[in-house]
Amino acid sequence: MDAFHIISTAPFFAKNNGAFALEDFDLYCAVISALEWRRDGSRIFLYCDRPAAEYIGNAGLSSVWDEVRAAVPDDLGGIDPEMFWAAGKLLALRQMPAPCVMIDTDLIVWRKPEFGEELIAAHREDLNPDIYPPLEFFSAPGHSIPEFSREVLPLNTAFLYMPDNSLKELYTSQAIAFMRSAEKCGDKLKYMVFAEQRMAAMCADFTGTPVKTLLDKDHLFFPQDSFTHLWGAKQKMRDVPALREEFIGRCVTRLQRDYPGWEWTVGRIKEAAR
Numbered sequence: 090m091d092a093f094h095i096i097s098t099a100p101f102f103a104k105n106n107g108a109f110a111l112e113d114f115d116l117y118c119a120v121i122s123a124l125e126w127r128r129d130g131s132r133i134f135l136y137c138d139r140p141a142a143e144y145i146g147n148a149g150l151s152s153v154w155d156e157v158r159a160a161v162p163d164d165l166g167g168i169d170p171e172m173f174w175a176a177g178k179l180l181a182l183r184q185m186p187a188p189c190v191m192i193d194t195d196l197i198v199w200r201k202p203e204f205g206e207e208l209i210a211a212h213r214e215d216l217n218p219d220i221y222p223p224l225e226f227f228s229a230p231g232h233s234i235p236e237f238s239r240e241v242l243p244l245n246t247a248f249l250y251m252p253d254n255s256l257k258e259l260y261t262s263q264a265i266a267f268m269r270s271a272e273k274c275g276d277k278l279k280y281m282v283f284a285e286q287r288m289a290a291m292c293a294d295f296t297g298t299p300v301k302t303l304l305d306k307d308h309l310f311f312p313q314d315s316f317t318h319l320w321g322a323k324q325k326m327r328d329v330p331a332l333r334e335e336f337i338g339r340c341v342t343r344l345q346r347d348y349p350g351w352e353w354t355v356g357r358i359k360e361a362a363r
Contacts, residue, residue: 090204090250092126092190093134094119094154096141097161097177099170107142112335113362114232116150117340118319119194120358123153124348126198133192136181138163148361168268172277175285176268183261186200187254193247195319202250202303208293209250211318212304213242216285221287222279232270235263239290243282244290247318248303260292277291313336 096119098109111119111327126133135145135154142159151157161177168176182191188204202209214221221243251257264284271280293300303316326333345352 095181096137098140100174103170110363116362122197149357173268187251187257191249196247197317200315207299210244211247212302212308227271228272232266238294241290241294243286247299264288
């Protein structure tokens with residue numbers, strides 16, 4: 090099964106003037122995520138913008154992916170990068186032929202699920218009004234949200250298997266149109282997760298596409314060995330250097346032990362990461 094990662098630098102440059110670089114734990118996780126996906130012969134591509142492609146190329150890490158595709162617009166095609174920091178995912182998904190899997194760079198899949206006609210997401214999320222407000226909350230002049238279900242639970246898209254192009258086109262066209270039309274707002278999270286996560290669930294429901302998830306939303310923090318998602322652990326590693334060093338040490342050990350021929354990536358990551 091073909092999969093892809095996404096790196097978009099627009100959100101970084103919207104807040105920073107310096108050179109773009111990934112943090113060490115992010116880069117280690119992305120490399121292991123790609124190599125693990127390729128272990129059984131599956132392909133994984135990196136969709137990115139030009140600055141990200143240059144960064145990965147200069148780091149000497151391009152061969153970690155089957156191909157690096159600098160196909161994401163540097164400016165996100167007019168989408169506000171501060172409001173919609175994950176817009177690059179939707180812009181990349183629009184270009185990747187289905188069936189395909191979209192994987193966040195901070196997610197490692199140790200055991201692949203069975204792929205068929207179902208959409209597969211990481212997990213469902215509750216319709217917490219503090220995060221997922223009623224549709225009347227949103228202001229997006231020029232874009233009219235279709236008569237989608239308001240009750241269907243959102244889908245976390247850290248992992249998203251898109252089974253066919255018709256669903257992919259509906260989802261990406263609706264999400265991208267909403268992001269381009271949205272008025273600037275202080276409640277950025279609500280807008281982003283609506284476009285990315287709630288829209289995915291609503292489009293699947295609208296088309297009658299069955300949905301399954303990798304994890305049950307009520308058991309996200311229960312022990313399991315099928316997936317690793319850094320998620321909130323990234324901030325903990327920033328705050329506690331010992332946790333960061335422990336994680337990086339485990340990544341180095343795994344790269345040297347489990348991926349023969351790729352041990353050289355450790356040195357490249359150390360040089361490229363911030």
